[in-house]
Amino acid sequence: MSLAIICSGGDAPGMNPAIKKFVDYVYKCNKTPYFIYDGLDGLIDAKIKKAYHSDVAGILHNGGAIIGSSRSERFYEKRYRKKAFENLQKHNIDKVVILGGDGSYRAFEILSKEFCISFIGIPSTIDNDIYATEYCLGVDTALNVIRHAVDNIRDTASTFKRAFVVETMGRECGYLAAVTALSSGAEICVINEMNFNKNKAAKHLKKELKEGRRYILAIVSEGTKATQDIKNWLEDEIGMQTRITILGHIQRGGNPTVRDRIMAFEFIIKAVDLLINNTQIQKAVGYEKGRFIDRDISEINSKKYTIPSNILRDLRFLD
């Protein structure tokens, strides 16, 4: 029996520890591990190779993914999916582990309806926006990269009377922004999930500035497209010089944290076990209430993740 692993969509820290565990664990189970390079595009182009222990030596602490990733437009044409399936058949691979987000899950759901292919998705995206899991691979590393950046800004913020806007990733989901605002004690958090009450904020912040507040820190989720608007509001309405930081792909890089490494290992073990012990399976694994679970891919792809209430509860000026 041969199993392959593929990264699809944006990369996430923790993918390399997952890839290493995949190779080690598949061999331990007496099966043969394969790499699919460069995501769905690579699958179409037959970039498939047997994996060895030596391929994954010394990669635990590297960000990114040694097998590459991609977003593929071609995969949404049937003739390319046929090619993808044939490439898998050539290596007798009928079971695939996917490191990616729900876009990648959907791609494989389509493939599996047309061809006989089993797969398990492992939620891997720093956006943390996938249904049926409290945790996506890469989130802990991303949050700590952002933390370092925000702590640096606080250093300089307390020297000056100034406002700072930090834009975090998160196209569909404000999770990174919300957790950052909570854990760094930011005054302002702007996410799509809730309404930022400008009037209330203006009233309170002006009062606090009079009483001695030296600076204001605003965390804005990329998906709101509100970064420039909040800067203007801080300058015009609150009356503070304001500087913007756009973290961008810094957030996707970096040495995976211990949590992301351990989660990677557990996700892989769960996924490989499911693939080996089932003949036809299309699922994704997840982490809920301290346990590793699995759900049908159709359920995950039809529902939406919501940020836990304890994260949103203590953020200011949201209603």
Add this chain to the structure above:
Amino acid sequence: MSLAIICSGGDAPGMNPAIKKFVDYVYKCNKTPYFIYDGLDGLIDAKIKKAYHSDVAGILHNGGAIIGSSRSERFYEKRYRKKAFENLQKHNIDKVVILGGDGSYRAFEILSKEFCISFIGIPSTIDNDIYATEYCLGVDTALNVIRHAVDNIRDTASTFKRAFVVETMGRECGYLAAVTALSSGAEICVINEMNFNKNKAAKHLKKELKEGRRYILAIVSEGTKATQDIKNWLEDEIGMQTRITILGHIQRGGNPTVRDRIMAFEFIIKAVDLLINNTQIQKAVGYEKGRFIDRDISEINSKKYTIPSNILRDLRFLD
């Protein structure tokens, strides 16, 4: 109603976020927060002070604990405990949040049997050795500090043919060593919980060295007192020059990770809610299966923590 917070025993990263949340949340509940400085010794010496928001501004990213901590011998004499209780009475404090380990829990258990005092313990120790909680405050930061150190050693290890022994903290419990060995892919892990099989290890490692292995990394838990012994064994039996790193209190310091900040907030909210909603209570909070729980202090103090099997499962040469 007045509530106090105290740090007791070894400090842990995350104590400052907990202290900040304590002050903010107690005020939010319309109660009065107090600091007890310098642990049980400070309590005996009446180092108690009303806390203000301004005391806790800008401390989220600082390691250590702004209110100090201590280990107290005097507390085990009744006359000093009486003094401690009287000091609390002077400020009308009959409810205390304890940031500490099981030693601190035991001290307050004794106090509460003699005097009318409610308390909630919050498990705070990088050793992660407290019953009825999967997580103790500070562990995530400590693990990531160790990770940085071990990643640095790997850089130099792969240049030379050498062995490295890294001693981690953990007097009673091998958790830090075990998670470090797992997440860094160390070849050797020595903890009190399991037997390190030297014969098996020698046989396999010698074979691997012949096949091209360049270095060996051993993680040794402080509590085993085996650091020097493992170095000697690596030099005499395996035949490799070996270097020792003793991390010591580096592991206790450092900017708290996002996880330690969020856990600190949740532990505090749970603890303060319990104190406010109960008249007589002697408990500790914990984190189990993704939920925040509480248990009677007598139960916690009579039982022992065990490392989860998924951490130990994949470590080599242990039986």
Add this chain to the structure above:
Amino acid sequence: MSLAIICSGGDAPGMNPAIKKFVDYVYKCNKTPYFIYDGLDGLIDAKIKKAYHSDVAGILHNGGAIIGSSRSERFYEKRYRKKAFENLQKHNIDKVVILGGDGSYRAFEILSKEFCISFIGIPSTIDNDIYATEYCLGVDTALNVIRHAVDNIRDTASTFKRAFVVETMGRECGYLAAVTALSSGAEICVINEMNFNKNKAAKHLKKELKEGRRYILAIVSEGTKATQDIKNWLEDEIGMQTRITILGHIQRGGNPTVRDRIMAFEFIIKAVDLLINNTQIQKAVGYEKGRFIDRDISEINSKKYTIPSNILRDLRFLD
């Protein structure tokens, strides 16, 4: 004799070590140290206070400046400068150490022409754009903060076929961008000091992409205002999806590096010695060819810094 220290303009890592050394060294010389808080605005508003050892305990590793800073418009009106001088007189301060850039030097040059005041400027700006010094306080820390960010981006860059634009600070001077491009091996560097040859770059990069290059990294100095333009060019002309990171004030924060701490100490000793040993002096210190030197403020303020040729020599596509 009383000496004061002031921070003026943008803050820089290393200011706190300088402030600490100022207090310790002035006392060692049997003089009295004073703090001027919140820059030139604070000087006008009489925010002056005697400094003590206890004020500067434990600040060596903090970014920012504990005495605050500001940019002052009022200082350019004579009546406010008169007030500033009178405030100094009240404390018998006629000697001042300035941590700032050439804007701050100019402000004090004006003041010293009107009133009897000695001062020494210490070049403190991450922009590294001051004449007669190879090194400005804060530069080493800023460069290493940028390095961490760029190393993170490389992780994710090598996973995808993508281009990344990183905007560094530097309004007048491309030093940060140039050193970053050199030390991180970036393909593209855009600074005001030289012309970025788009045609040449396009020709070479397209060839390299055909031969297997996976990503392109461009470092753009803020002062060029070319960040968006380079992104568009990379997408339209080179044909690669491109992501922007704007580091902003992350670069000003952070724990000062060892080099910035040691430089801070040396600059302060040189500056205080000059003030104590001269009755009328208006100078700035600098670092040239491995030695600490001083120059008349009029000379520094009339000339312009140029980036050393060895930094620019090996950057690609510049002419």
Add this chain to the structure above:
Amino acid sequence: MSLAIICSGGDAPGMNPAIKKFVDYVYKCNKTPYFIYDGLDGLIDAKIKKAYHSDVAGILHNGGAIIGSSRSERFYEKRYRKKAFENLQKHNIDKVVILGGDGSYRAFEILSKEFCISFIGIPSTIDNDIYATEYCLGVDTALNVIRHAVDNIRDTASTFKRAFVVETMGRECGYLAAVTALSSGAEICVINEMNFNKNKAAKHLKKELKEGRRYILAIVSEGTKATQDIKNWLEDEIGMQTRITILGHIQRGGNPTVRDRIMAFEFIIKAVDLLINNTQIQKAVGYEKGRFIDRDISEINSKKYTIPSNILRDLRFLD
């Protein structure tokens, strides 16, 4: 013309940037670069390979040295040196760049007296103990790794009343310990170059502890073998519980700082230029008063490095 590069002795951060620049610059000069793997042992065993640009892609941010290093006993026997020379001849290599310390310089000095071989040493050791250079490759990274560790310890130190002993590397030279003590404001520094006056220290520290000092930080250089002794003295004489940290090889690892990368580039350019423009040359390069210089190997190997007085001047209790 063919030039080779070799690492010899202990590794140092900055070796990889040097190796990358060597390959790029030698090709730019239209010569052929070679790698000698695994130090002098590898040279004896004919581990020599032509180097390509692709060998050095993406290594700027890695600690260690991709070509390995070693300490060789065999090299001190003439028959092995003959073998080493013959291996070089096979590839027409008569010019070598050495990344190493003075031990490595001496080895090549012997070789060059017996056989016709030119070489340039680049001082590469975190010990910073080589004559005729103020800077050795790797020192800046090592100092900043130590800084992080010491800053972490301060966090926890200020929580407790405790003393901490940190042992830094430096077998022959106390440079790392001295700069660390200075830049971290440690109370105690123990190095071979000066006498630590215990009586004076005890008198002052006891007084300060009475006045409120909470902790003592001692930096001890490995070469003094005094770590345990200072711990005992702090416990017995000063009366404080004391904890030891032995940093070990953490100090040799880590992502090279910007300074180490830039120094690596400059050292390599200087060394390669010298080798190309001279027919018979046995020298080492160095950094003095802001300039890159070169000296005859015989001079360097016969003299001793001394720590600059400005580093030692402000350390306490040394005489």
